[in-house]
Amino acid sequence: MVHDASLMFADRDDAGRQLAEAVAAQVPKHPGPAPLVLALPRGGVPVAVRVAARIGAELDIVLARKIGAPGREEFGVGAIAEDGPPVFDERILSRLGLDEADLAEAVARQRVELGRRVRNYRGDRPPPDPTGREVVVVDDGLATGVTARAAVRWLRCRNPARLVFAAPVCAPQVGASVGADTVICLSEPPSFQAVGQWYTNFDQLTDADVERVLRGFAHS
CATH class of the missing domain: 3.30.1310 (Ybab; Chain: A;)
Incomplete structure (x- = not known):
């Protein structure tokens, strides 16, 4: 699902707010286990926080390199x-x-x-269990798609009910290669060169930034 092909985002928080509405339309609240939103650190974490809050999901991370x-x-x-x-x-x-x-x-x-x-x-926490749940993997953008594909493949082996990949901006035609059941992308600009070009503020995040955002969500 692709919307405006020329969207610009102020920062990852802004992108997360906009992406959250599109995800909510595809992953509505319903009885049963809450959806599981998994962020790809580092950049996907502040985006995923907004998505998880909007759809009432559990938030965790899936790690890929x-x-x-x-x-x-x-x-x-x-x-x-x-x-x-x-x-x-x-x-x-x-x-x-x-x-x-x-x-x-x-x-x-x-x-x-x-x-x-x-x-x-994670410390001593076990990895999230996606078995039988709707799982939404979130990143701040999709360039080659290979990192997202590795994460989706790893999750697929753990038997989720449905796998969604969501990002604010994607390189043209890359979303189909990820292997998710549903791909949500707000913008697929034909002039795509790098994820950062579609953000006004695209500061690099640190491990401390990731930990702070995750703690803030847990406390809220």
Whole structure:
């Protein structure tokens, strides 16, 4: 579901407020287990807070990390989520002349970072249980889609009743690759180059920012 192709967002809070209305139309309140909103840290957390509050959902996180190409760490060729297997963009690997063995070191580094973030964000809490529930995965934007795809695949193995992916802005035609039952995107601009170009304020977040937002939601 795509709305205005040229939306600009003041910041992640503004994006979350707008996205929440679109999600509420697709995930209405009903009897039974509350929906589960899972944010992709770091940028997805302040967006997801607004979505969870609007639909009366439980809020938690799903952790995923991009796997970068050798020597080009910012160029994502795959991703891993939680304790799941790596997910690769086979077309990009072919174009770069790489195979999965070439990325074993990068995968190992990202597993270490995932472990650190799990400890920081969850502590001793177990991961959320999506079994039989409507689950909404939220990020601040969708560029290549590979990180979202890894998260959705990891969750799919845990038998949710329905999997929704929601983001304020998405690169054209990438949403279909995520593998969710429903994809909600407020804007799919044809001139998309990066998520940050569609935000007036797109400051990088820290672990402390994530923890503060999650604590604030829990206390509210």
